[in-house]
Amino acid sequence: MRPDHPAFLLYAAALHQPCGSAASGSEPRSTTSESAHVRSRSSIHPSSPAGLADEPPLLEKTLNSPVNPRHQIDSTVPHSARIWNYWLGGKDNYPVDQEAGDAYRAIAPNIETMALESRQFLIRAVTWAASVKGVRQFLDIGTGLPTEDNTHQVAQRVAPTSRIVYVDNDPLVLSHAAALLKSTPEGLTDYIEADLHEPEQILEGAGKILDFNRPVALMLMGILGHIRDFEEAQKIAHRLQKALPPGSYFVHYDGIDTDAELRKAQQGYNNTGAVPYVLRSPGQLAAYYKGLELIGPGIVSCPLWRPEPGTTPQPTDVYGGIGRKL
Ligand SMILES: C[S@@+](CC[C@H](N)C(=O)[O-])C[C@H]1O[C@@H](n2cnc3c(N)ncnc32)[C@H](O)[C@@H]1O
Numbered sequence: 001m002r003p004d005h006p007a008f009l010l011y012a013a014a015l016h017q018p019c020g021s022a023a024s025g026s027e028p029r030s031t032t033s034e035s036a037h038v039r040s041r042s043s044i045h046p047s048s049p050a051g052l053a054d055e056p057p058l059l060e061k062t063l064n065s066p067v068n069p070r071h072q073i074d075s076t077v078p079h080s081a082r083i084w085n086y087w088l089g090g091k092d093n094y095p096v097d098q099e100a101g102d103a104y105r106a107i108a109p110n111i112e113t114m115a116l117e118s119r120q121f122l123i124r125a126v127t128w129a130a131s132v133k134g135v136r137q138f139l140d141i142g143t144g145l146p147t148e149d150n151t152h153q154v155a156q157r158v159a160p161t162s163r164i165v166y167v168d169n170d171p172l173v174l175s176h177a178a179a180l181l182k183s184t185p186e187g188l189t190d191y192i193e194a195d196l197h198e199p200e201q202i203l204e205g206a207g208k209i210l211d212f213n214r215p216v217a218l219m220l221m222g223i224l225g226h227i228r229d230f231e232e233a234q235k236i237a238h239r240l241q242k243a244l245p246p247g248s249y250f251v252h253y254d255g256i257d258t259d260a261e262l263r264k265a266q267q268g269y270n271n272t273g274a275v276p277y278v279l280r281s282p283g284q285l286a287a288y289y290k291g292l293e294l295i296g297p298g299i300v301s302c303p304l305w306r307p308e309p310g311t312t313p314q315p316t317d318v319y320g321g322i323g324r325k326l
Contacts, residue, residue, distance in 0.1 A: 071193075073171045078274040080226065081170040085145040087115035092145045092176065100272050108265035114318045118253050121302035121320050122221055123149050125251045128306060129217045129322070130158035135249060137216040139206050141167040141196055141240075142223025146179035151219065152189045160184040165206045169195045196223060197232075199239045215247040220288075222318075225254045225277040230284060237288040244325050250292055253302055253320030255279045262317050285319055292323030 078100035082093040086101040093101075105111050129135040136159055140151045143166040155162035166180050166189065177191040192205040203212075210216055218240055227233035241250055257263055257279035270276040286299055297305065299321035303313035 071171045071174070073175070078269075078272050079170055079172065080275060080277065081144050081168065081173050083269075083274070084115060084222070085147070087112045088119060088147055090145060090147060092172065100269060100274065104265045104269050107268060108259075108262045110262070110316060111265065114255065114316045117303045117316050118222060118318045118320065119147065119149075121253055121305055121318075122151070122219070122251075123154050124306055124308070125320070125322055126151055126154040126217070126219075127158060129249055129251065130155045130162060133215075133249065134159075135215050135217045136162045137210045137214060138162065138164045138219060139167070139202075139210060139216055139240075140164060140219040140221070141202060142221060142226070143168045143173060143180065143191075144222075145173055146176050150180055152180065152183060152187070156184045156187050160186040163188045163209055165189075165209050166191045167194050167196075167202055167206070169193065196220075196227065196236060199236050203240070203243050212243060213245055215249070216244050217249045217251050218244060219251045221251070221253055221320075222255070224252070224288065225279065226275055228276060228278060230278070230280065234287055234290075238290070241292070241325060246325050248325045249295075250289065250323040250325070251320075252285075252288060252322075253318055254285055256282055256285065256317050256319050258282075259317050279317075282319055289321065289323040291326075293326055295322040295324060 075094045076096060078097045082097040083101045083104075085091075086093040086097050087105075101111075126138065129138075136155075138151050138155055143151070151166070152162065152164040155164060161184075164183075164187070166177070168174070168191075171193075174191070174193050180191055181189050183189040188209060190209045192202065194202050194205060196202070220237060220240075224233045224237060227236060237250070237252075241248075244250075255262070255266070255277070258281070263279060266277060266279050282299065289299065299319055301315035302318050302320045304315055305320055307313040
């Protein structure tokens, strides 16, 4: 049986109880103490706008909510956020994700470099938007599991008053959201559990924290490939951009489809039962930026986007860029 076969992955999940897990095997290899943060949301959000503090804490409402299957963590099927975390060297993943990640890497050994490089691109892009363009509001959709330099840490390093809204639909990301909510006292971070297929819901939630009359950096980093239909992916990107005021930025990257090995590895991944990810042509990615002014050097392989001086970046099959709303 191929290691990326769904039945093999199920078998592997049953065999390997994750380290430190409960007997049910429903815990990942490491967890954060989210309950403490649930109880202290007001101290995490010292500058919550009026009214928010009176609402029941988001995590309290959604965590441990057995009646809602959307909030249940499925450790039997690989998940994008957890595999991404595995490739980035994190520990918040299950055996099923490690198996799928290893199977992918066996065909496309460059995948870890792609993951690391796209994360570095995120850091450079957020730093650029905050320091060069003075952006103080970030809407990061498809956040992923917390890592070393999350968007709020990068942005608030430049400007502690920055506000960041994170959005993801993976229940494990939700369970780790406490780490994403550790804002500076001057700034604000929030987490919305929502699906990119529902941009109106995202905009409504983000509007409680972000001022859509001032520039926002809309970040769609490695997520539009999860929208199967290209027309729909374009529509969603443009709908979200439409909600932004002029002077806002669209920050984006996705995997490209020009390498045969990568396409084969992606096909294997998509056969595991995980939410598929569609590699797209550079021309298709450019369509997401329609109507925006492209910031130099344009849509390029992520390591080539404004690399740190003195480095010798090598191109990979992940392309990104920044567009400015006119
Ligand atoms: C490849 S990871 C990228 C993580 C992070 N943006 C980064 O660049 O490191 C894709 C993320 O998008 C999330 N995601 C996938 N489909 C989604 C959807 N329809 N709605 C919301 N989040 C989604 C996954 O849970 C995962 O966290």
